[in-house]
Amino acid sequence: MTASGPIRRHVLIVDDSGPARLLVRQALEGWARRTGQRVDVVEAENGFEALRELPRAPIDLVLTDVNMPTLSGLELIRMIRSRPEQSALPVIAVSTERDAEDAARARKAGADGYLGKPFDVETFDRVLGEVLGSKAPEEP
Amino acid sequence: MTRPKKPGGAFSGEFLAEAEMLLEEAGCGIDALDADGDDPNPERVNALFRSVHSLKGVAGMVGYAGVADAAHALEALLDDLRMGRVPASPAVRGAVREGLGALSTLVARVAAGEDAPRLETPLKDRLEGLVRPAEPRGTESLRLPPELDASLSDYERHRASEAGKRGKALVLVDLDLDFDSFDAGLRNAMSEASAAGELIGTFPGTAADPARMAFRLLVALPPGCDAAALGTRCSARDVVTVSAGRAAPPPSAAPARLPAAVPAESAPPEPGPEAAPQVARGVVRVPLEKVAALVDLAGELALARSALGRSLGQALAGASDRGARFEAQRAFARLDRLVATLGPAALALRLVPVETLTTRLARAFARTASALGREADFVVQGVETEIDKVLADELGDPLLHILRNALDHGIESPEERSSAGKPRRGRVALTVAPSGREVVLTFSDDGRGVDAAGVVAKARQTGLLGATDPDPSDPFALLFRPGFSTAREVSEISGRGVGLDVVREKLAALGGRVSVRSIPGSGTTFEVVVPMTLVLLESLVVRVGEVWFALPGENVRRTLQGAADGVEIVDGRACFRDGDEALPLARLDALFGLPKSAGSDGAEPVVVAEDGRRAAALVVDAVEGVWDLLVKPLADSVPRPKEIVGAAEVPGGEIALALDAGALIARIHSGPAEGRTA
Amino acid sequence: MSGDGLLLAFRAGGERFAVPLDRVREAARPRRIAPLPGAPPEWSGVALVRGEAIGVIDVAAAMGLSRAHADPAPLVVVLYGSDHALLVDSIDGVETYPAGRVAPPPPGRGALHGIVAEELGFLSLLDVDRLAARGER
Numbered sequence: 001m002t003a004s005g006p007i008r009r010h011v012l013i014v015d016d017s018g019p020a021r022l023l024v025r026q027a028l029e030g031w032a033r034r035t036g037q038r039v040d041v042v043e044a045e046n047g048f049e050a051l052r053e054l055p056r057a058p059i060d061l062v063l064t065d066v067n068m069p070t071l072s073g074l075e076l077i078r079m080i081r082s083r084p085e086q087s088a089l090p091v092i093a094v095s096t097e098r099d100a101e102d103a104a105r106a107r108k109a110g111a112d113g114y115l116g117k118p119f120d121v122e123t124f125d126r127v128l129g130e131v132l133g134s135k136a137p138e139e140p
Numbered sequence: 141m142t143r144p145k146k147p148g149g150a151f152s153g154e155f156l157a158e159a160e161m162l163l164e165e166a167g168c169g170i171d172a173l174d175a176d177g178d179d180p181n182p183e184r185v186n187a188l189f190r191s192v193h194s195l196k197g198v199a200g201m202v203g204y205a206g207v208a209d210a211a212h213a214l215e216a217l218l219d220d221l222r223m224g225r226v227p228a229s230p231a232v233r234g235a236v237r238e239g240l241g242a243l244s245t246l247v248a249r250v251a252a253g254e255d256a257p258r259l260e261t262p263l264k265d266r267l268e269g270l271v272r273p274a275e276p277r278g279t280e281s282l283r284l285p286p287e288l289d290a291s292l293s294d295y296e297r298h299r300a301s302e303a304g305k306r307g308k309a310l311v312l313v314d315l316d317l318d319f320d321s322f323d324a325g326l327r328n329a330m331s332e333a334s335a336a337g338e339l340i341g342t343f344p345g346t347a348a349d350p351a352r353m354a355f356r357l358l359v360a361l362p363p364g365c366d367a368a369a370l371g372t373r374c375s376a377r378d379v380v381t382v383s384a385g386r387a388a389p390p391p392s393a394a395p396a397r398l399p400a401a402v403p404a405e406s407a408p409p410e411p412g413p414e415a416a417p418q419v420a421r422g423v424v425r426v427p428l429e430k431v432a433a434l435v436d437l438a439g440e441l442a443l444a445r446s447a448l449g450r451s452l453g454q455a456l457a458g459a460s461d462r463g464a465r466f467e468a469q470r471a472f473a474r475l476d477r478l479v480a481t482l483g484p485a486a487l488a489l490r491l492v493p494v495e496t497l498t499t500r501l502a503r504a505f506a507r508t509a510s511a512l513g514r515e516a517d518f519v520v521q522g523v524e525t526e527i528d529k530v531l532a533d534e535l536g537d538p539l540l541h542i543l544r545n546a547l548d549h550g551i552e553s554p555e556e557r558s559s560a561g562k563p564r565r566g567r568v569a570l571t572v573a574p575s576g577r578e579v580v581l582t583f584s585d586d587g588r589g590v591d592a593a594g595v596v597a598k599a600r601q602t603g604l605l606g607a608t609d610p611d612p613s614d615p616f617a618l619l620f621r622p623g624f625s626t627a628r629e630v631s632e633i634s635g636r637g638v639g640l641d642v643v644r645e646k647l648a649a650l651g652g653r654v655s656v657r658s659i660p661g662s663g664t665t666f667e668v669v670v671p672m673t674l675v676l677l678e679s680l681v682v683r684v685g686e687v688w689f690a691l692p693g694e695n696v697r698r699t700l701q702g703a704a705d706g707v708e709i710v711d712g713r714a715c716f717r718d719g720d721e722a723l724p725l726a727r728l729d730a731l732f733g734l735p736k737s738a739g740s741d742g743a744e745p746v747v748v749a750e751d752g753r754r755a756a757a758l759v760v761d762a763v764e765g766v767w768d769l770l771v772k773p774l775a776d777s778v779p780r781p782k783e784i785v786g787a788a789e790v791p792g793g794e795i796a797l798a799l800d801a802g803a804l805i806a807r808i809h810s811g812p813a814e815g816r817t818a
Numbered sequence: 819m820s821g822d823g824l825l826l827a828f829r830a831g832g833e834r835f836a837v838p839l840d841r842v843r844e845a846a847r848p849r850r851i852a853p854l855p856g857a858p859p860e861w862s863g864v865a866l867v868r869g870e871a872i873g874v875i876d877v878a879a880a881m882g883l884s885r886a887h888a889d890p891a892p893l894v895v896v897l898y899g900s901d902h903a904l905l906v907d908s909i910d911g912v913e914t915y916p917a918g919r920v921a922p923p924p925p926g927r928g929a930l931h932g933i934v935a936e937e938l939g940f941l942s943l944l945d946v947d948r949l950a951a952r953g954e955r
Contacts, residue, residue, distance in 0.1 A: 017194060019154040023201050029840055033823055048323040051353070055319070067193050070330065074293055075342045079355075082344030096197035105293060118200045687853055732855035774864060775901030777950065778873030781856045787864045787871040795852035795866060 007037040009132075010057060014043075014050040014064035014076065015094070020117070021045075024063055024094065027124050034125065047071030051079060054086055061132065063115070066095040066106060074109040081110035090131045155202045159195055159247045160533060164496065166191040166240050167503060173233060180221075180228045182299055182338055188236070189218040195243065206258030207246045213263035214239035223298050235267045241507065242266070251537075282310070283383055288343055288356070296341040296358070303338065303360030309385035311367045313357040314345050314378040322353040329357060329374035336370045337361040361385065431489045438479075438486040439770040445479045446791040448472070487673050491526035494572050494579070497535055498523055504540050505547070505568070514551050515565045518543075522572035527579050528673045531650060535581075535670065538646040542583055542654075542666050543568065545640065550587030550664050560661070562586065574672065583666040590658040595619060616656040617753060620644040644753075645802070653752045679769045679788070681796050682747060682760040684729045688796040689760075690769055690788055695801030697748040697755060699763050706746065706757075716757035718748050725757040726808045732781055751801050756808035767791060771798045783807060827910040827941065828895065830876075831883025834941045837904070839912055841946055843896045851892055851905070862905050867896055873950075876905045880949055881928055881942070902950045916941075 011028060015021045021043050032039040042057055044050040046068055053059070062080065066073035073093055080086045092113040093106035103114040113131040115124065169188035173180050196211035217235060220226040242263055249257035259266075282289065282300050292300070303310060313333065317325040326342075333339040338360040345354030357374075361367060363385040371379035452472055459465050498520045505518040527535075551557075551566035558564055568585045592615040599605040599618045612618065620640045640654075647654050652670035671677075678693035697718070700706065706717045707725060716725040725746070729736055747758045769788035774780070786798040825836040848865035851874050857863070860880035865872055874894055878884065894903040916934050920943065923930035929948035934941040 017158055017198055019158055019198055020201060022154070033840070048326065052323060065197075067190055067197070069187070069190060070327075071342060078291055079342075079344050082354075084350055096193055096200060109291065109293070117197050118203070687855060734855050772866065772871035774871045775873065777901055778854070778864070779857045779861060780854045784854070787852060787866060789866050793849045795850050795864060797852060797854070797864065 008040065009037055009060045010040045010042070011061045011063065012042045012044060012050060012053055012059045014047065014062065014073065016045055016065065016068045020065065030121065031125055031128055047076040050076055054080070059089065062089060062091045063094055064091065066093050074106065077109040077111050092127060092131055155198055155204070156247065156251050158198050162191045162195045163240065163244050163247060164500065167500065170233065170237055170240060173228065178228050182222065183334060185222045189215065189222050192218055204250060204256065206256055207243065207250065210243055210246055210259055210263040213267060214243065217267055222295065224302060239263055239267060291343065299338065299340045299360065300358065304383060307385050308337065308360040308362055309367065310382040311359050311361055312380040312382060313359055313371055313374050313376045315355040315374065316345065316347060316377040317353045319351055319353055325375060326355055329376065332370060332373045333357050333359045336365055434489065435486045436770065438483045442479055442483055445476060449476070490528050490673060492529045492532055493523060494525045494527045494532065495523035497532045498570065500536055501539055501543060505543050508544050508547050512547055513553065514547050515554050516547060516551050517565060517567050519567060519569045525572040525574055525579060531670055534650055538643045539581065539668065541643045546583060546585040546587065546664065550585040552588050578669050579672050581668040584663060586663045589660040589663050590616065591660045592616065616658065619656060620654065620753070677769055677771050678766065680747065680766055681764040681790050683762045683764050684760050685734055687734060688764065688790060688794050689728065690771070690796035690798045691747065691749060692801055693766060695749050695751055697750045699745055699747045701745050716746060718757065721755065723748065723755050723757045724808050725759065727759040731807065749801050749805055751805050754805060754809065756805040769796065823915055825913050825915055826895065827913050828906040829908050829910065830906045831878030831881065833883060833939065834910065835877060835944050836913065836941055837895070837944050837946050841897050843898045845893065845895050845909055847891045847893055865894060865903060867903065872896060872903045873901060874903050874905050875949060897946055
């Protein structure tokens with residue numbers, strides 16, 4: 001291994017749709033390539049799995065679908081925000097809407113950023129940039 | 141790249157699977173909504189909204205803008221419905237149904253290979269005339285704790301306020317759960333809450349210990365429902381009643397005065413807990429790919445078991461300790477039994493009641509009948525019969541075709557039926573029954589039937605049968621030949637050029653078969669037989685040189701060792717005589733351009749393959765055996781003859797290339813003239 | 819091809835090749851690769867990897883090198899985003915993309931993104947999509 005150690009992000013993708021998870025994952029991998037970072041992706045199919053994964057792995061960013069059965073994305077974000085150890089974790093809500101109202105709803109629940117599906121590369125990069133800033137994740 | 145250039149791109153398969161599942165859910169949702177009438181179960185409306193919303197999302201992401209637009213229009217209507225902005229009137233429910241129908245059509249067009257299907261009239265325009273908005277509603281204070289009130293979503297606020305108007309109690313159920321088992325506890329509480337009333341939302345609670353998970357459920361309970369009892373069933377830490385239900389009628393008490401706040405025309409107050417909780421208990425939904433992984437593992441375990449059995453047998457043969465030998469054999473026998481039961485148990489996870497398929501068929505039947513001006517009933521028996529989930533999805537199209545065919549060509553117009561002395565309403569009965577490892581679906585209509593002599597005459601006229609060919613023993617089999625159609629005119633419903641041959645091919649691809657019988661004047665019966673599961677395929681494994689092939693057992697009529705004496709030359713072609721049939725014969729190695737094997741001396745085995753329509757003989761180097769194989773499909777992009785459809789591991793580690801018997805037989809029938817005098 | 823990613827480098831037919839690491843699903847040693855009748859010579863056949871049937875492309879044969887000798891335990895690199903795997907002789911490991919040193923491939927060298935001159939010979943950057951597409955009809 002001769003890698004010079006690019007920034008490594010641990011990202012949790014939450015979506016009940018397999019194709020949607022795949023597309024978000026690809027977008028994320030593209031973003032990582034463009035910004036010279038590496039991503040380790042953990043996927044969750046629902047809010048329950050996400051809540052279970054969060055304390056388990058060192059997650060730096062959550063991308064969650066808003067519209068999921070049983071435990072919706074908004075309910076998940078509210079839960080994340082209520083946990084002291086996760087309260088500062090960057091969360092991006094991913095939704096089918098692209099209107100300001102839906103974005104406001106996500107922000108009210110505690111999301112840091114908002115992505116309307118389908119998104120293009122520029123929007124994806126911009127939202128991730130805004131949410132993550134330029135700071136590298138804390139590495140042990 | 142977030143948006144593939146070609147719509148669907150690599151994801152069109154996933155899109156279709158997901159879209160069909162969502163439409164299926166939505167279809168069940170609207171059926172349930174119709175059953176609810178004007179006072180729908182809010183959780184059902186919300187689930188319907190979510191299905192259409194998800195469909196819009198996945199269509200948009202993979203680039204099917206036309207589907208996404210239509211879903212968007214329907215979603216807007218459903219949002220109005222769930223937010224109480226339009227009433228659940230029959231007109232609105234009809235509009236929802238119409239919207240779902242339009243979406244199904246679009247998805248079917250994607251499935252048929254269209255790149256960018258769109259509706260000619262935007263769905264929005266079609267829905268507009270049907271929808272009458274309700275009076276706008278005011279907002280009022282809900283008296284919730286401020287931190288909870290601040291985090292309510294619009295929908296949650298609407299539901300909470302609606303519950304208050306209907307005299308329901310609002311309660312907060314506080315859960316304090318252990319991290320290791322919180323999901324089970326939360327799921328249980330959520331389903332208890334939904335069963336007792338309406339679960340409006342899930343919120344964070346305050347955990348005493350940060351290592352625990354605290355949740356707070358906001359629940360609307362009908363009058364007379366005991367909040368404390370719900371708390372006990374949820375294993376709640378605490379239950380807080382935010383607002384008490386109004387005028388809860390004491391059980392079996394006299395005053396029969398309606399609560400003043402409830403308008404007289406609205407639904408009567410529910411007696412006790414709301415009827416018919418929709419929560420299936422003890423049912424786990426598992427994604428199909430997880431089941432497939434388990435089935436694969438079970439299959440591989442079975443392969444490992446066979447290999448172990450063989451080597452154990454050899455090792456034990458030389459062992460001198462009889463006690464140890466006995467113990468090893470006994471342990472292996474036990475393993476053998478367990479592994480043998482694991483496979484079927486894993487496969488059973490894929491099975492779903494055939495009802496998921498027949499409800500879809502019933503809806504399509506009703507639509508088609510009204511489009512054709514037929515009056516007919518569709519009666520289904522055996523809906524509890526189980527079938528592979530994948531098959532239930534895949535069978536939709538071919539079975540719909542059979543149903544449409546029955547309505548289009550079988551059932552007569554009401555007038556024609558009356559004058560023939562039949563009831564005006566026609567009838568198509570579907571009976572589903574398991575038969576061993578197969579499922580038999582029998583469609584019987586009481587229509588005009590098909591005349592066998594007419595079919596033969598038509599086949600001669602169109603050249604499907606030569607003038608000198610004898611009448612076939614099963615004339616109805618001609619109906620499934622490409623190019624055969626008894627339609628007198630091209631019809632809108634059965635379509636042009638899409639005949640029953642497509643149905644036969646599709647069923648054959650699923651390992652199934654179809655046959656038809658008919659009595660002129662009184663009706664036609666289609667019998668469709670499909671395997672109960674798609675995964676394990678009993679296969680004949682043959683070898684040519686170093687290459688192994690697998691042929692589905694159901695396509696093998698017989699194998700004969702050293703059958704050179706059955707070979708004769710007819711019209712300069714090598715033919716194999718099987719009983720009174722002369723079958724075209726080919727060497728498998730020559731067919732696929734493999735090097736000719738050394739010992740071609742006429743002593744090799746011959747396999748007679750058939751596909752329900754015709755048969756052919758195949759010369760191979762060796763027949764290796766019959767096994768139940770896990771056949772894995774091979775991607776289209778891997779270059780190969782089209783007769784090779786997949787690959788499977790044979791016990792012992794060899795890989796057999798799976799053959800499509802139908803395509804193979806067709807290839808042998810059409811030549812290259814193998815064996816023709818050189 | 820990304821300009822800043824990592825590569826998986828391997829050997830086939832005596833030469834060094836590399837593919838983007840993010841296209842690599844896994845390296846596996848299937849028990850058998852069954853030959854596919856009628857396939858172009860660079861396709862060595864079908865392998866079952868984790869129960870999936872995968873078409874295997876012989877990198878050496880595809881690049882016009884002497885065909886890898888029949889290995890009793892063939893080594894394949896399974897790719898994401900295609901239904902294929904690459905048959906290789908051995909794996910060198912993960913390396914950084916040598917930005918600035920990549921030269922365009924010489925004409926006629928087949929499905930390559932570029933080549934990198936090394937102390938002993940060349941590292942050829944494979945265009946995996948084009949490699950697989952060449953066999954398709």
